[in-house]
Amino acid sequence: MKATVKGRYEGQKSSSAATVSFTTGDLRLKASITDATLLNAPSLHGLALSIEKPSAFLVDFNIPKKDVRFQFMNTVRVMEKPVSLTYTHARGDNRTALDGSMTFDPANKVSVNYVFGSGNCRVKYAYAHGELRRTVFEQCYDFSKNAWDFAVSRKFEGGDSAKATYQTSAKLLGVEWNRDSQINGSFKISASMNLAEKNMVPKLVAESTWNFEM
Template identity: 45%
Template sequence: MRTSLKGRYTNDRSTAVVTLTANAGDVKLLASMSDVTFVRGPRINNLTFTVEKPGSFIIDYDVPKKFMNSIRVAGKPLRLTYNHEHGGNRTVMDGALVLDSDNKVSANYVFGTRDLRLKYSYVHGGASTYEPCYDLGKNAWEFSVSRALLDDVFKATYESWTRDFALEWSRNSKSNGIFKISATVNMAGGSKMPKILAESIWELDL
């Protein structure tokens, strides 16, 4: 059994994510609580339960609004996520098709709208990742490139519709855990301060 705790800090609020994983033979069981905020008292927004048999299926149930599953298409894993918000009467589907170890295609679609995002991910040489993304609803592009150096990953992202440019540095260390620091600047002009984000994850075997 393993548990992990992730703390996240931004300019406007702090949150936490708690996960608990257990193995039952060749099936993995996982429970996750995300967006645990401490502003005006503790509050839990998302609770997810997962049953996974590696290489065969993944079934996730998000209380109260998500249902997710994973199937295989021509031997390729296809992961689908359905998110229905009762209050907003809105249904969203996320899909990701892994073509091989270096190539993946993903999509995000809001039913009944033109909101469709298509993203292609390509890993070059096992260290550099290029991810162009097209948003049909906004008729705009997003592009990101990242580079892995030992335990460190450096990433740059640009969104054409918001003109936001972000730089991110993350490290995954067995001894010191995982942490990420990023800064986002709007390139549209003005004297706005960059938005700073910092988060860290600690894991513990039970």
Template identity: 45%
Template sequence: MNAISVKAGYEPANKESNNGRVSGGASVTFNAGDFKLRASMTDATVVNASSLNGLALAIEKPDSFILGYKVSEKESKPQKVPLISYSFDFSFQFMNSIKVMEKPLNLKYTHNKPLHNIGDSKTILDGTLVFNSANNVSANHELGSGDCKLKYSYVHGGLTTLEPSYDTKNKSWDLAVSRKVYGDHVCKATYQMKSNVLGLEWSSTSKLDGSFKVSASLSLADKTLPKLAAESSLNFDI
């Protein structure tokens, strides 16, 4: 089924920014047999006259591969006559699933290649071993970075999810706890040990009414005012 998704968000002014920030975006998805064609843009594409900044194109075969192409505006030194230059990033992702001791192991290989600077290419490997519907272990590794993120996910009673994770490079733990309430609503709390940041989030996803998310993050180290953000999206079938 073809669909249009529209998203808008707002982050109020805080100590770091005197002005509130409005964000938005839209995407269009077309089904072409076994494939999906998707085009998306952010508010940067249409604010201050139309541009290519934030434009992304992708072709996807579900559970198999995704090929993507993204345009973003490059930072340049101040000049008398502003010159707009863009960077073009190409990415491809392959997905597969194998059996390990009769348990499904979902694998994902992602390669991001900036066409303007080949040296900035990144290759990321993801793997998730599913023991049962309530327990799984996942790992994320960027080749050449020496970093590996490990996460364990446990779902209790189908409502509460506990997700501790460990970053081997930074040697730090993160923790996320979420619970489903009122049907399709989710309340989530996170804590990042390295940055000492506590996060709270309330979200809802509905095919009929769209989705929304209200979030707040508080740095426990410097005790500044919490950062607040709200966003909402609507989906339209075409």
């Protein structure tokens, strides 16, 4: 059995969440709660359950909203290249999407996201540079917004990583730094800034995650 505790700190606000999961046969069962579940008195707010068969299907149950989300995954080969497909349907939002990705080689990957009904489609190309593929350049085109998004990330020895993003439609610039440790868990600090605003004050967020074996 595994347990995960997450904390998020944003300005004057903070939140936390906890997840417990265990495996039985080919299935993985998971229960998640947030601080709203235990606030004042035990309640169903923030409670979610899921059942998953890795690389096959995932079903999420949002208990307070009485909502369910289905996800089916599969991998096929096209021109001797692996193509990963994920079909997602969220009943409450009445949203159905199809995600697909093709890995041409260890350095080049193309991903597509299409939302049925709305016609929204996003195409992303990722290039991993260097012998160890530690630097990744990403560019994504959103057909609904007629706009590009860009990202560059770098992994360092010891578990640290850094990433910078820019959304052209929202003129939103973001940077983040991550540190992963098997002893102290993971920690992330991110900052974002809207370049379209006159007073460009960065928004800072800190997140921490601890994993436990039970």
